[in-house]
Amino acid sequence: xxxKYTNKLRSSGxxxxxxxxxxxxxxxxxxxxxxxxxxxxxxIVKNNAKEKIALATIYNTVHxxxxxxxxxxxxxxxxxxYFDTNTSSHHHFFDEETSKLIDLDNEYVDPINxxxxxPGKKVKSIEVLVKIDNDNQNQK
Amino acid sequence: xxxKYTNKLRSSGxxxxxxxxxxxxxxxxxxxxxxxxxxxxxxIVKNNAKEKIALATIYNTVHxxxxxxxxxxxxxxxxxxYFDTNTSSHHHFFDEETSKLIDLDNEYVDPINxxxxxPGKKVKSIEVLVKIDNDNQNQK
DNA sequence: TGCTTATATTATAATCATTCTAATCTATAT
DNA sequence: ATATAGATTAGAATGATTATAATATAAGCA
Numbered sequence: 001x002x003x004k005y006t007n008k009l010r011s012s013g014x015x016x017x018x019x020x021x022x023x024x025x026x027x028x029x030x031x032x033x034x035x036x037x038x039x040x041x042x043x044i045v046k047n048n049a050k051e052k053i054a055l056a057t058i059y060n061t062v063h064x065x066x067x068x069x070x071x072x073x074x075x076x077x078x079x080x081x082y083f084d085t086n087t088s089s090h091h092h093f094f095d096e097e098t099s100k101l102i103d104l105d106n107e108y109v110d111p112i113n114x115x116x117x118x119p120g121k122k123v124k125s126i127e128v129l130v131k132i133d134n135d136n137q138n139q140k
Numbered sequence: 141x142x143x144k145y146t147n148k149l150r151s152s153g154x155x156x157x158x159x160x161x162x163x164x165x166x167x168x169x170x171x172x173x174x175x176x177x178x179x180x181x182x183x184i185v186k187n188n189a190k191e192k193i194a195l196a197t198i199y200n201t202v203h204x205x206x207x208x209x210x211x212x213x214x215x216x217x218x219x220x221x222y223f224d225t226n227t228s229s230h231h232h233f234f235d236e237e238t239s240k241l242i243d244l245d246n247e248y249v250d251p252i253n254x255x256x257x258x259p260g261k262k263v264k265s266i267e268v269l270v271k272i273d274n275d276n277q278n279q280k
Numbered sequence: 281t282g283c284t285t286a287t288a289t290t291a292t293a294a295t296c297a298t299t300c301t302a303a304t305c306t307a308t309a310t
Numbered sequence: 311a312t313a314t315a316g317a318t319t320a321g322a323a324t325g326a327t328t329a330t331a332a333t334a335t336a337a338g339c340a
Contacts (some may be wrong), residue, residue, distance in 0.1 A: 015306085
């Protein structure tokens with residue numbers, strides 16, 4: 001039961017269980033960053049894992065990984081939560097046609113200067129969402 | 141049954157019903173723009189209107205007003221939908237402490253240039269979300 | 281005006297994502 | 311090995327939203 005995620009999990013105070021290791025493998029053994037909803041992940045787990053993982057465990061693990069800084073929650077259309085394996089501060093395209101998110105790295109966007117302050121509050125993050133849609137013909 | 145909203149509704153192909161007029165009055169008879177969830181609006185209706193309006197009607201009306209361009213849906217934390225009576229393209233602060241949205245007008249943010257294109261797609265909107273939190277002491 | 285019909289409203293049930301619960305299991309420290 | 315704190319599980323509960331199907335109403339027409 002050893003994996004490259006065993007220590008990663010343990011070092012964040014998460015016991016390295018079979019389920020958590022499997023979920024980490026699905027999420028992080030990838031070349032590119034991965035955007036997903038809980039439902040996406042649950043589907044992959046179902047098709048991919050030898051043994052079943054309860055939906056509640058998937059929720060718990062994703063939320064824990066988010067709290068520990070290995071995932072980032074993305075606020076998009078309000079029907080579902082999306083998560084991103086790219087935890088750096090960065091921007092997104094949101095394709096309205098496919099409802100898919102695409103990373104937009106900081107290098108493509110000049111630094112954004114906000115010339116307004118809210119008293120007693122400090123800025124925690126500044127992120128841009130670019131909504132896109134098909135280019136062709138008429139848009140109803 | 142005449143109201144300044146009678147024609148506004150009719151000109152958008154919406155029959156000016158008592159319920160719709162009442163909802164318009166609540167939403168648009170205001171000095172400042174108004175951010176709300178369906179639940180916020182339902183509460184105001186309950187305390188404000190002489191006669192009850194069914195929750196389904198509130199949902200239907202808000203969605204119709206959104207489709208007709210009188211309201212704008214805001215994508216924030218994924219638990220609920222928020223709507224905004226300011227339908228122009230503009231930005232927001234999101235106060236993580238209170239979960240409240242604050243308008244951030246374009247004049248406080250320089251134009252944002254995105255140096256990346258997605259083939260076959262055109263940009264529909266570019267909006268910034270600035271997350272803020274209490275300034276004082278320790279966070280966590 | 282009154283009638284007809286397309287459209288709205290309503291109460292309630294259904295759905296869907298998410299969270300809770302309480303029983304069972306397991307990683308870890310002794 | 312054993313005890314126990316922490317994790318997993320199935321299923322129930324919750325809360326927002328949408329669907330349903332019966333009733334009511336606005337608008338067009340005689």
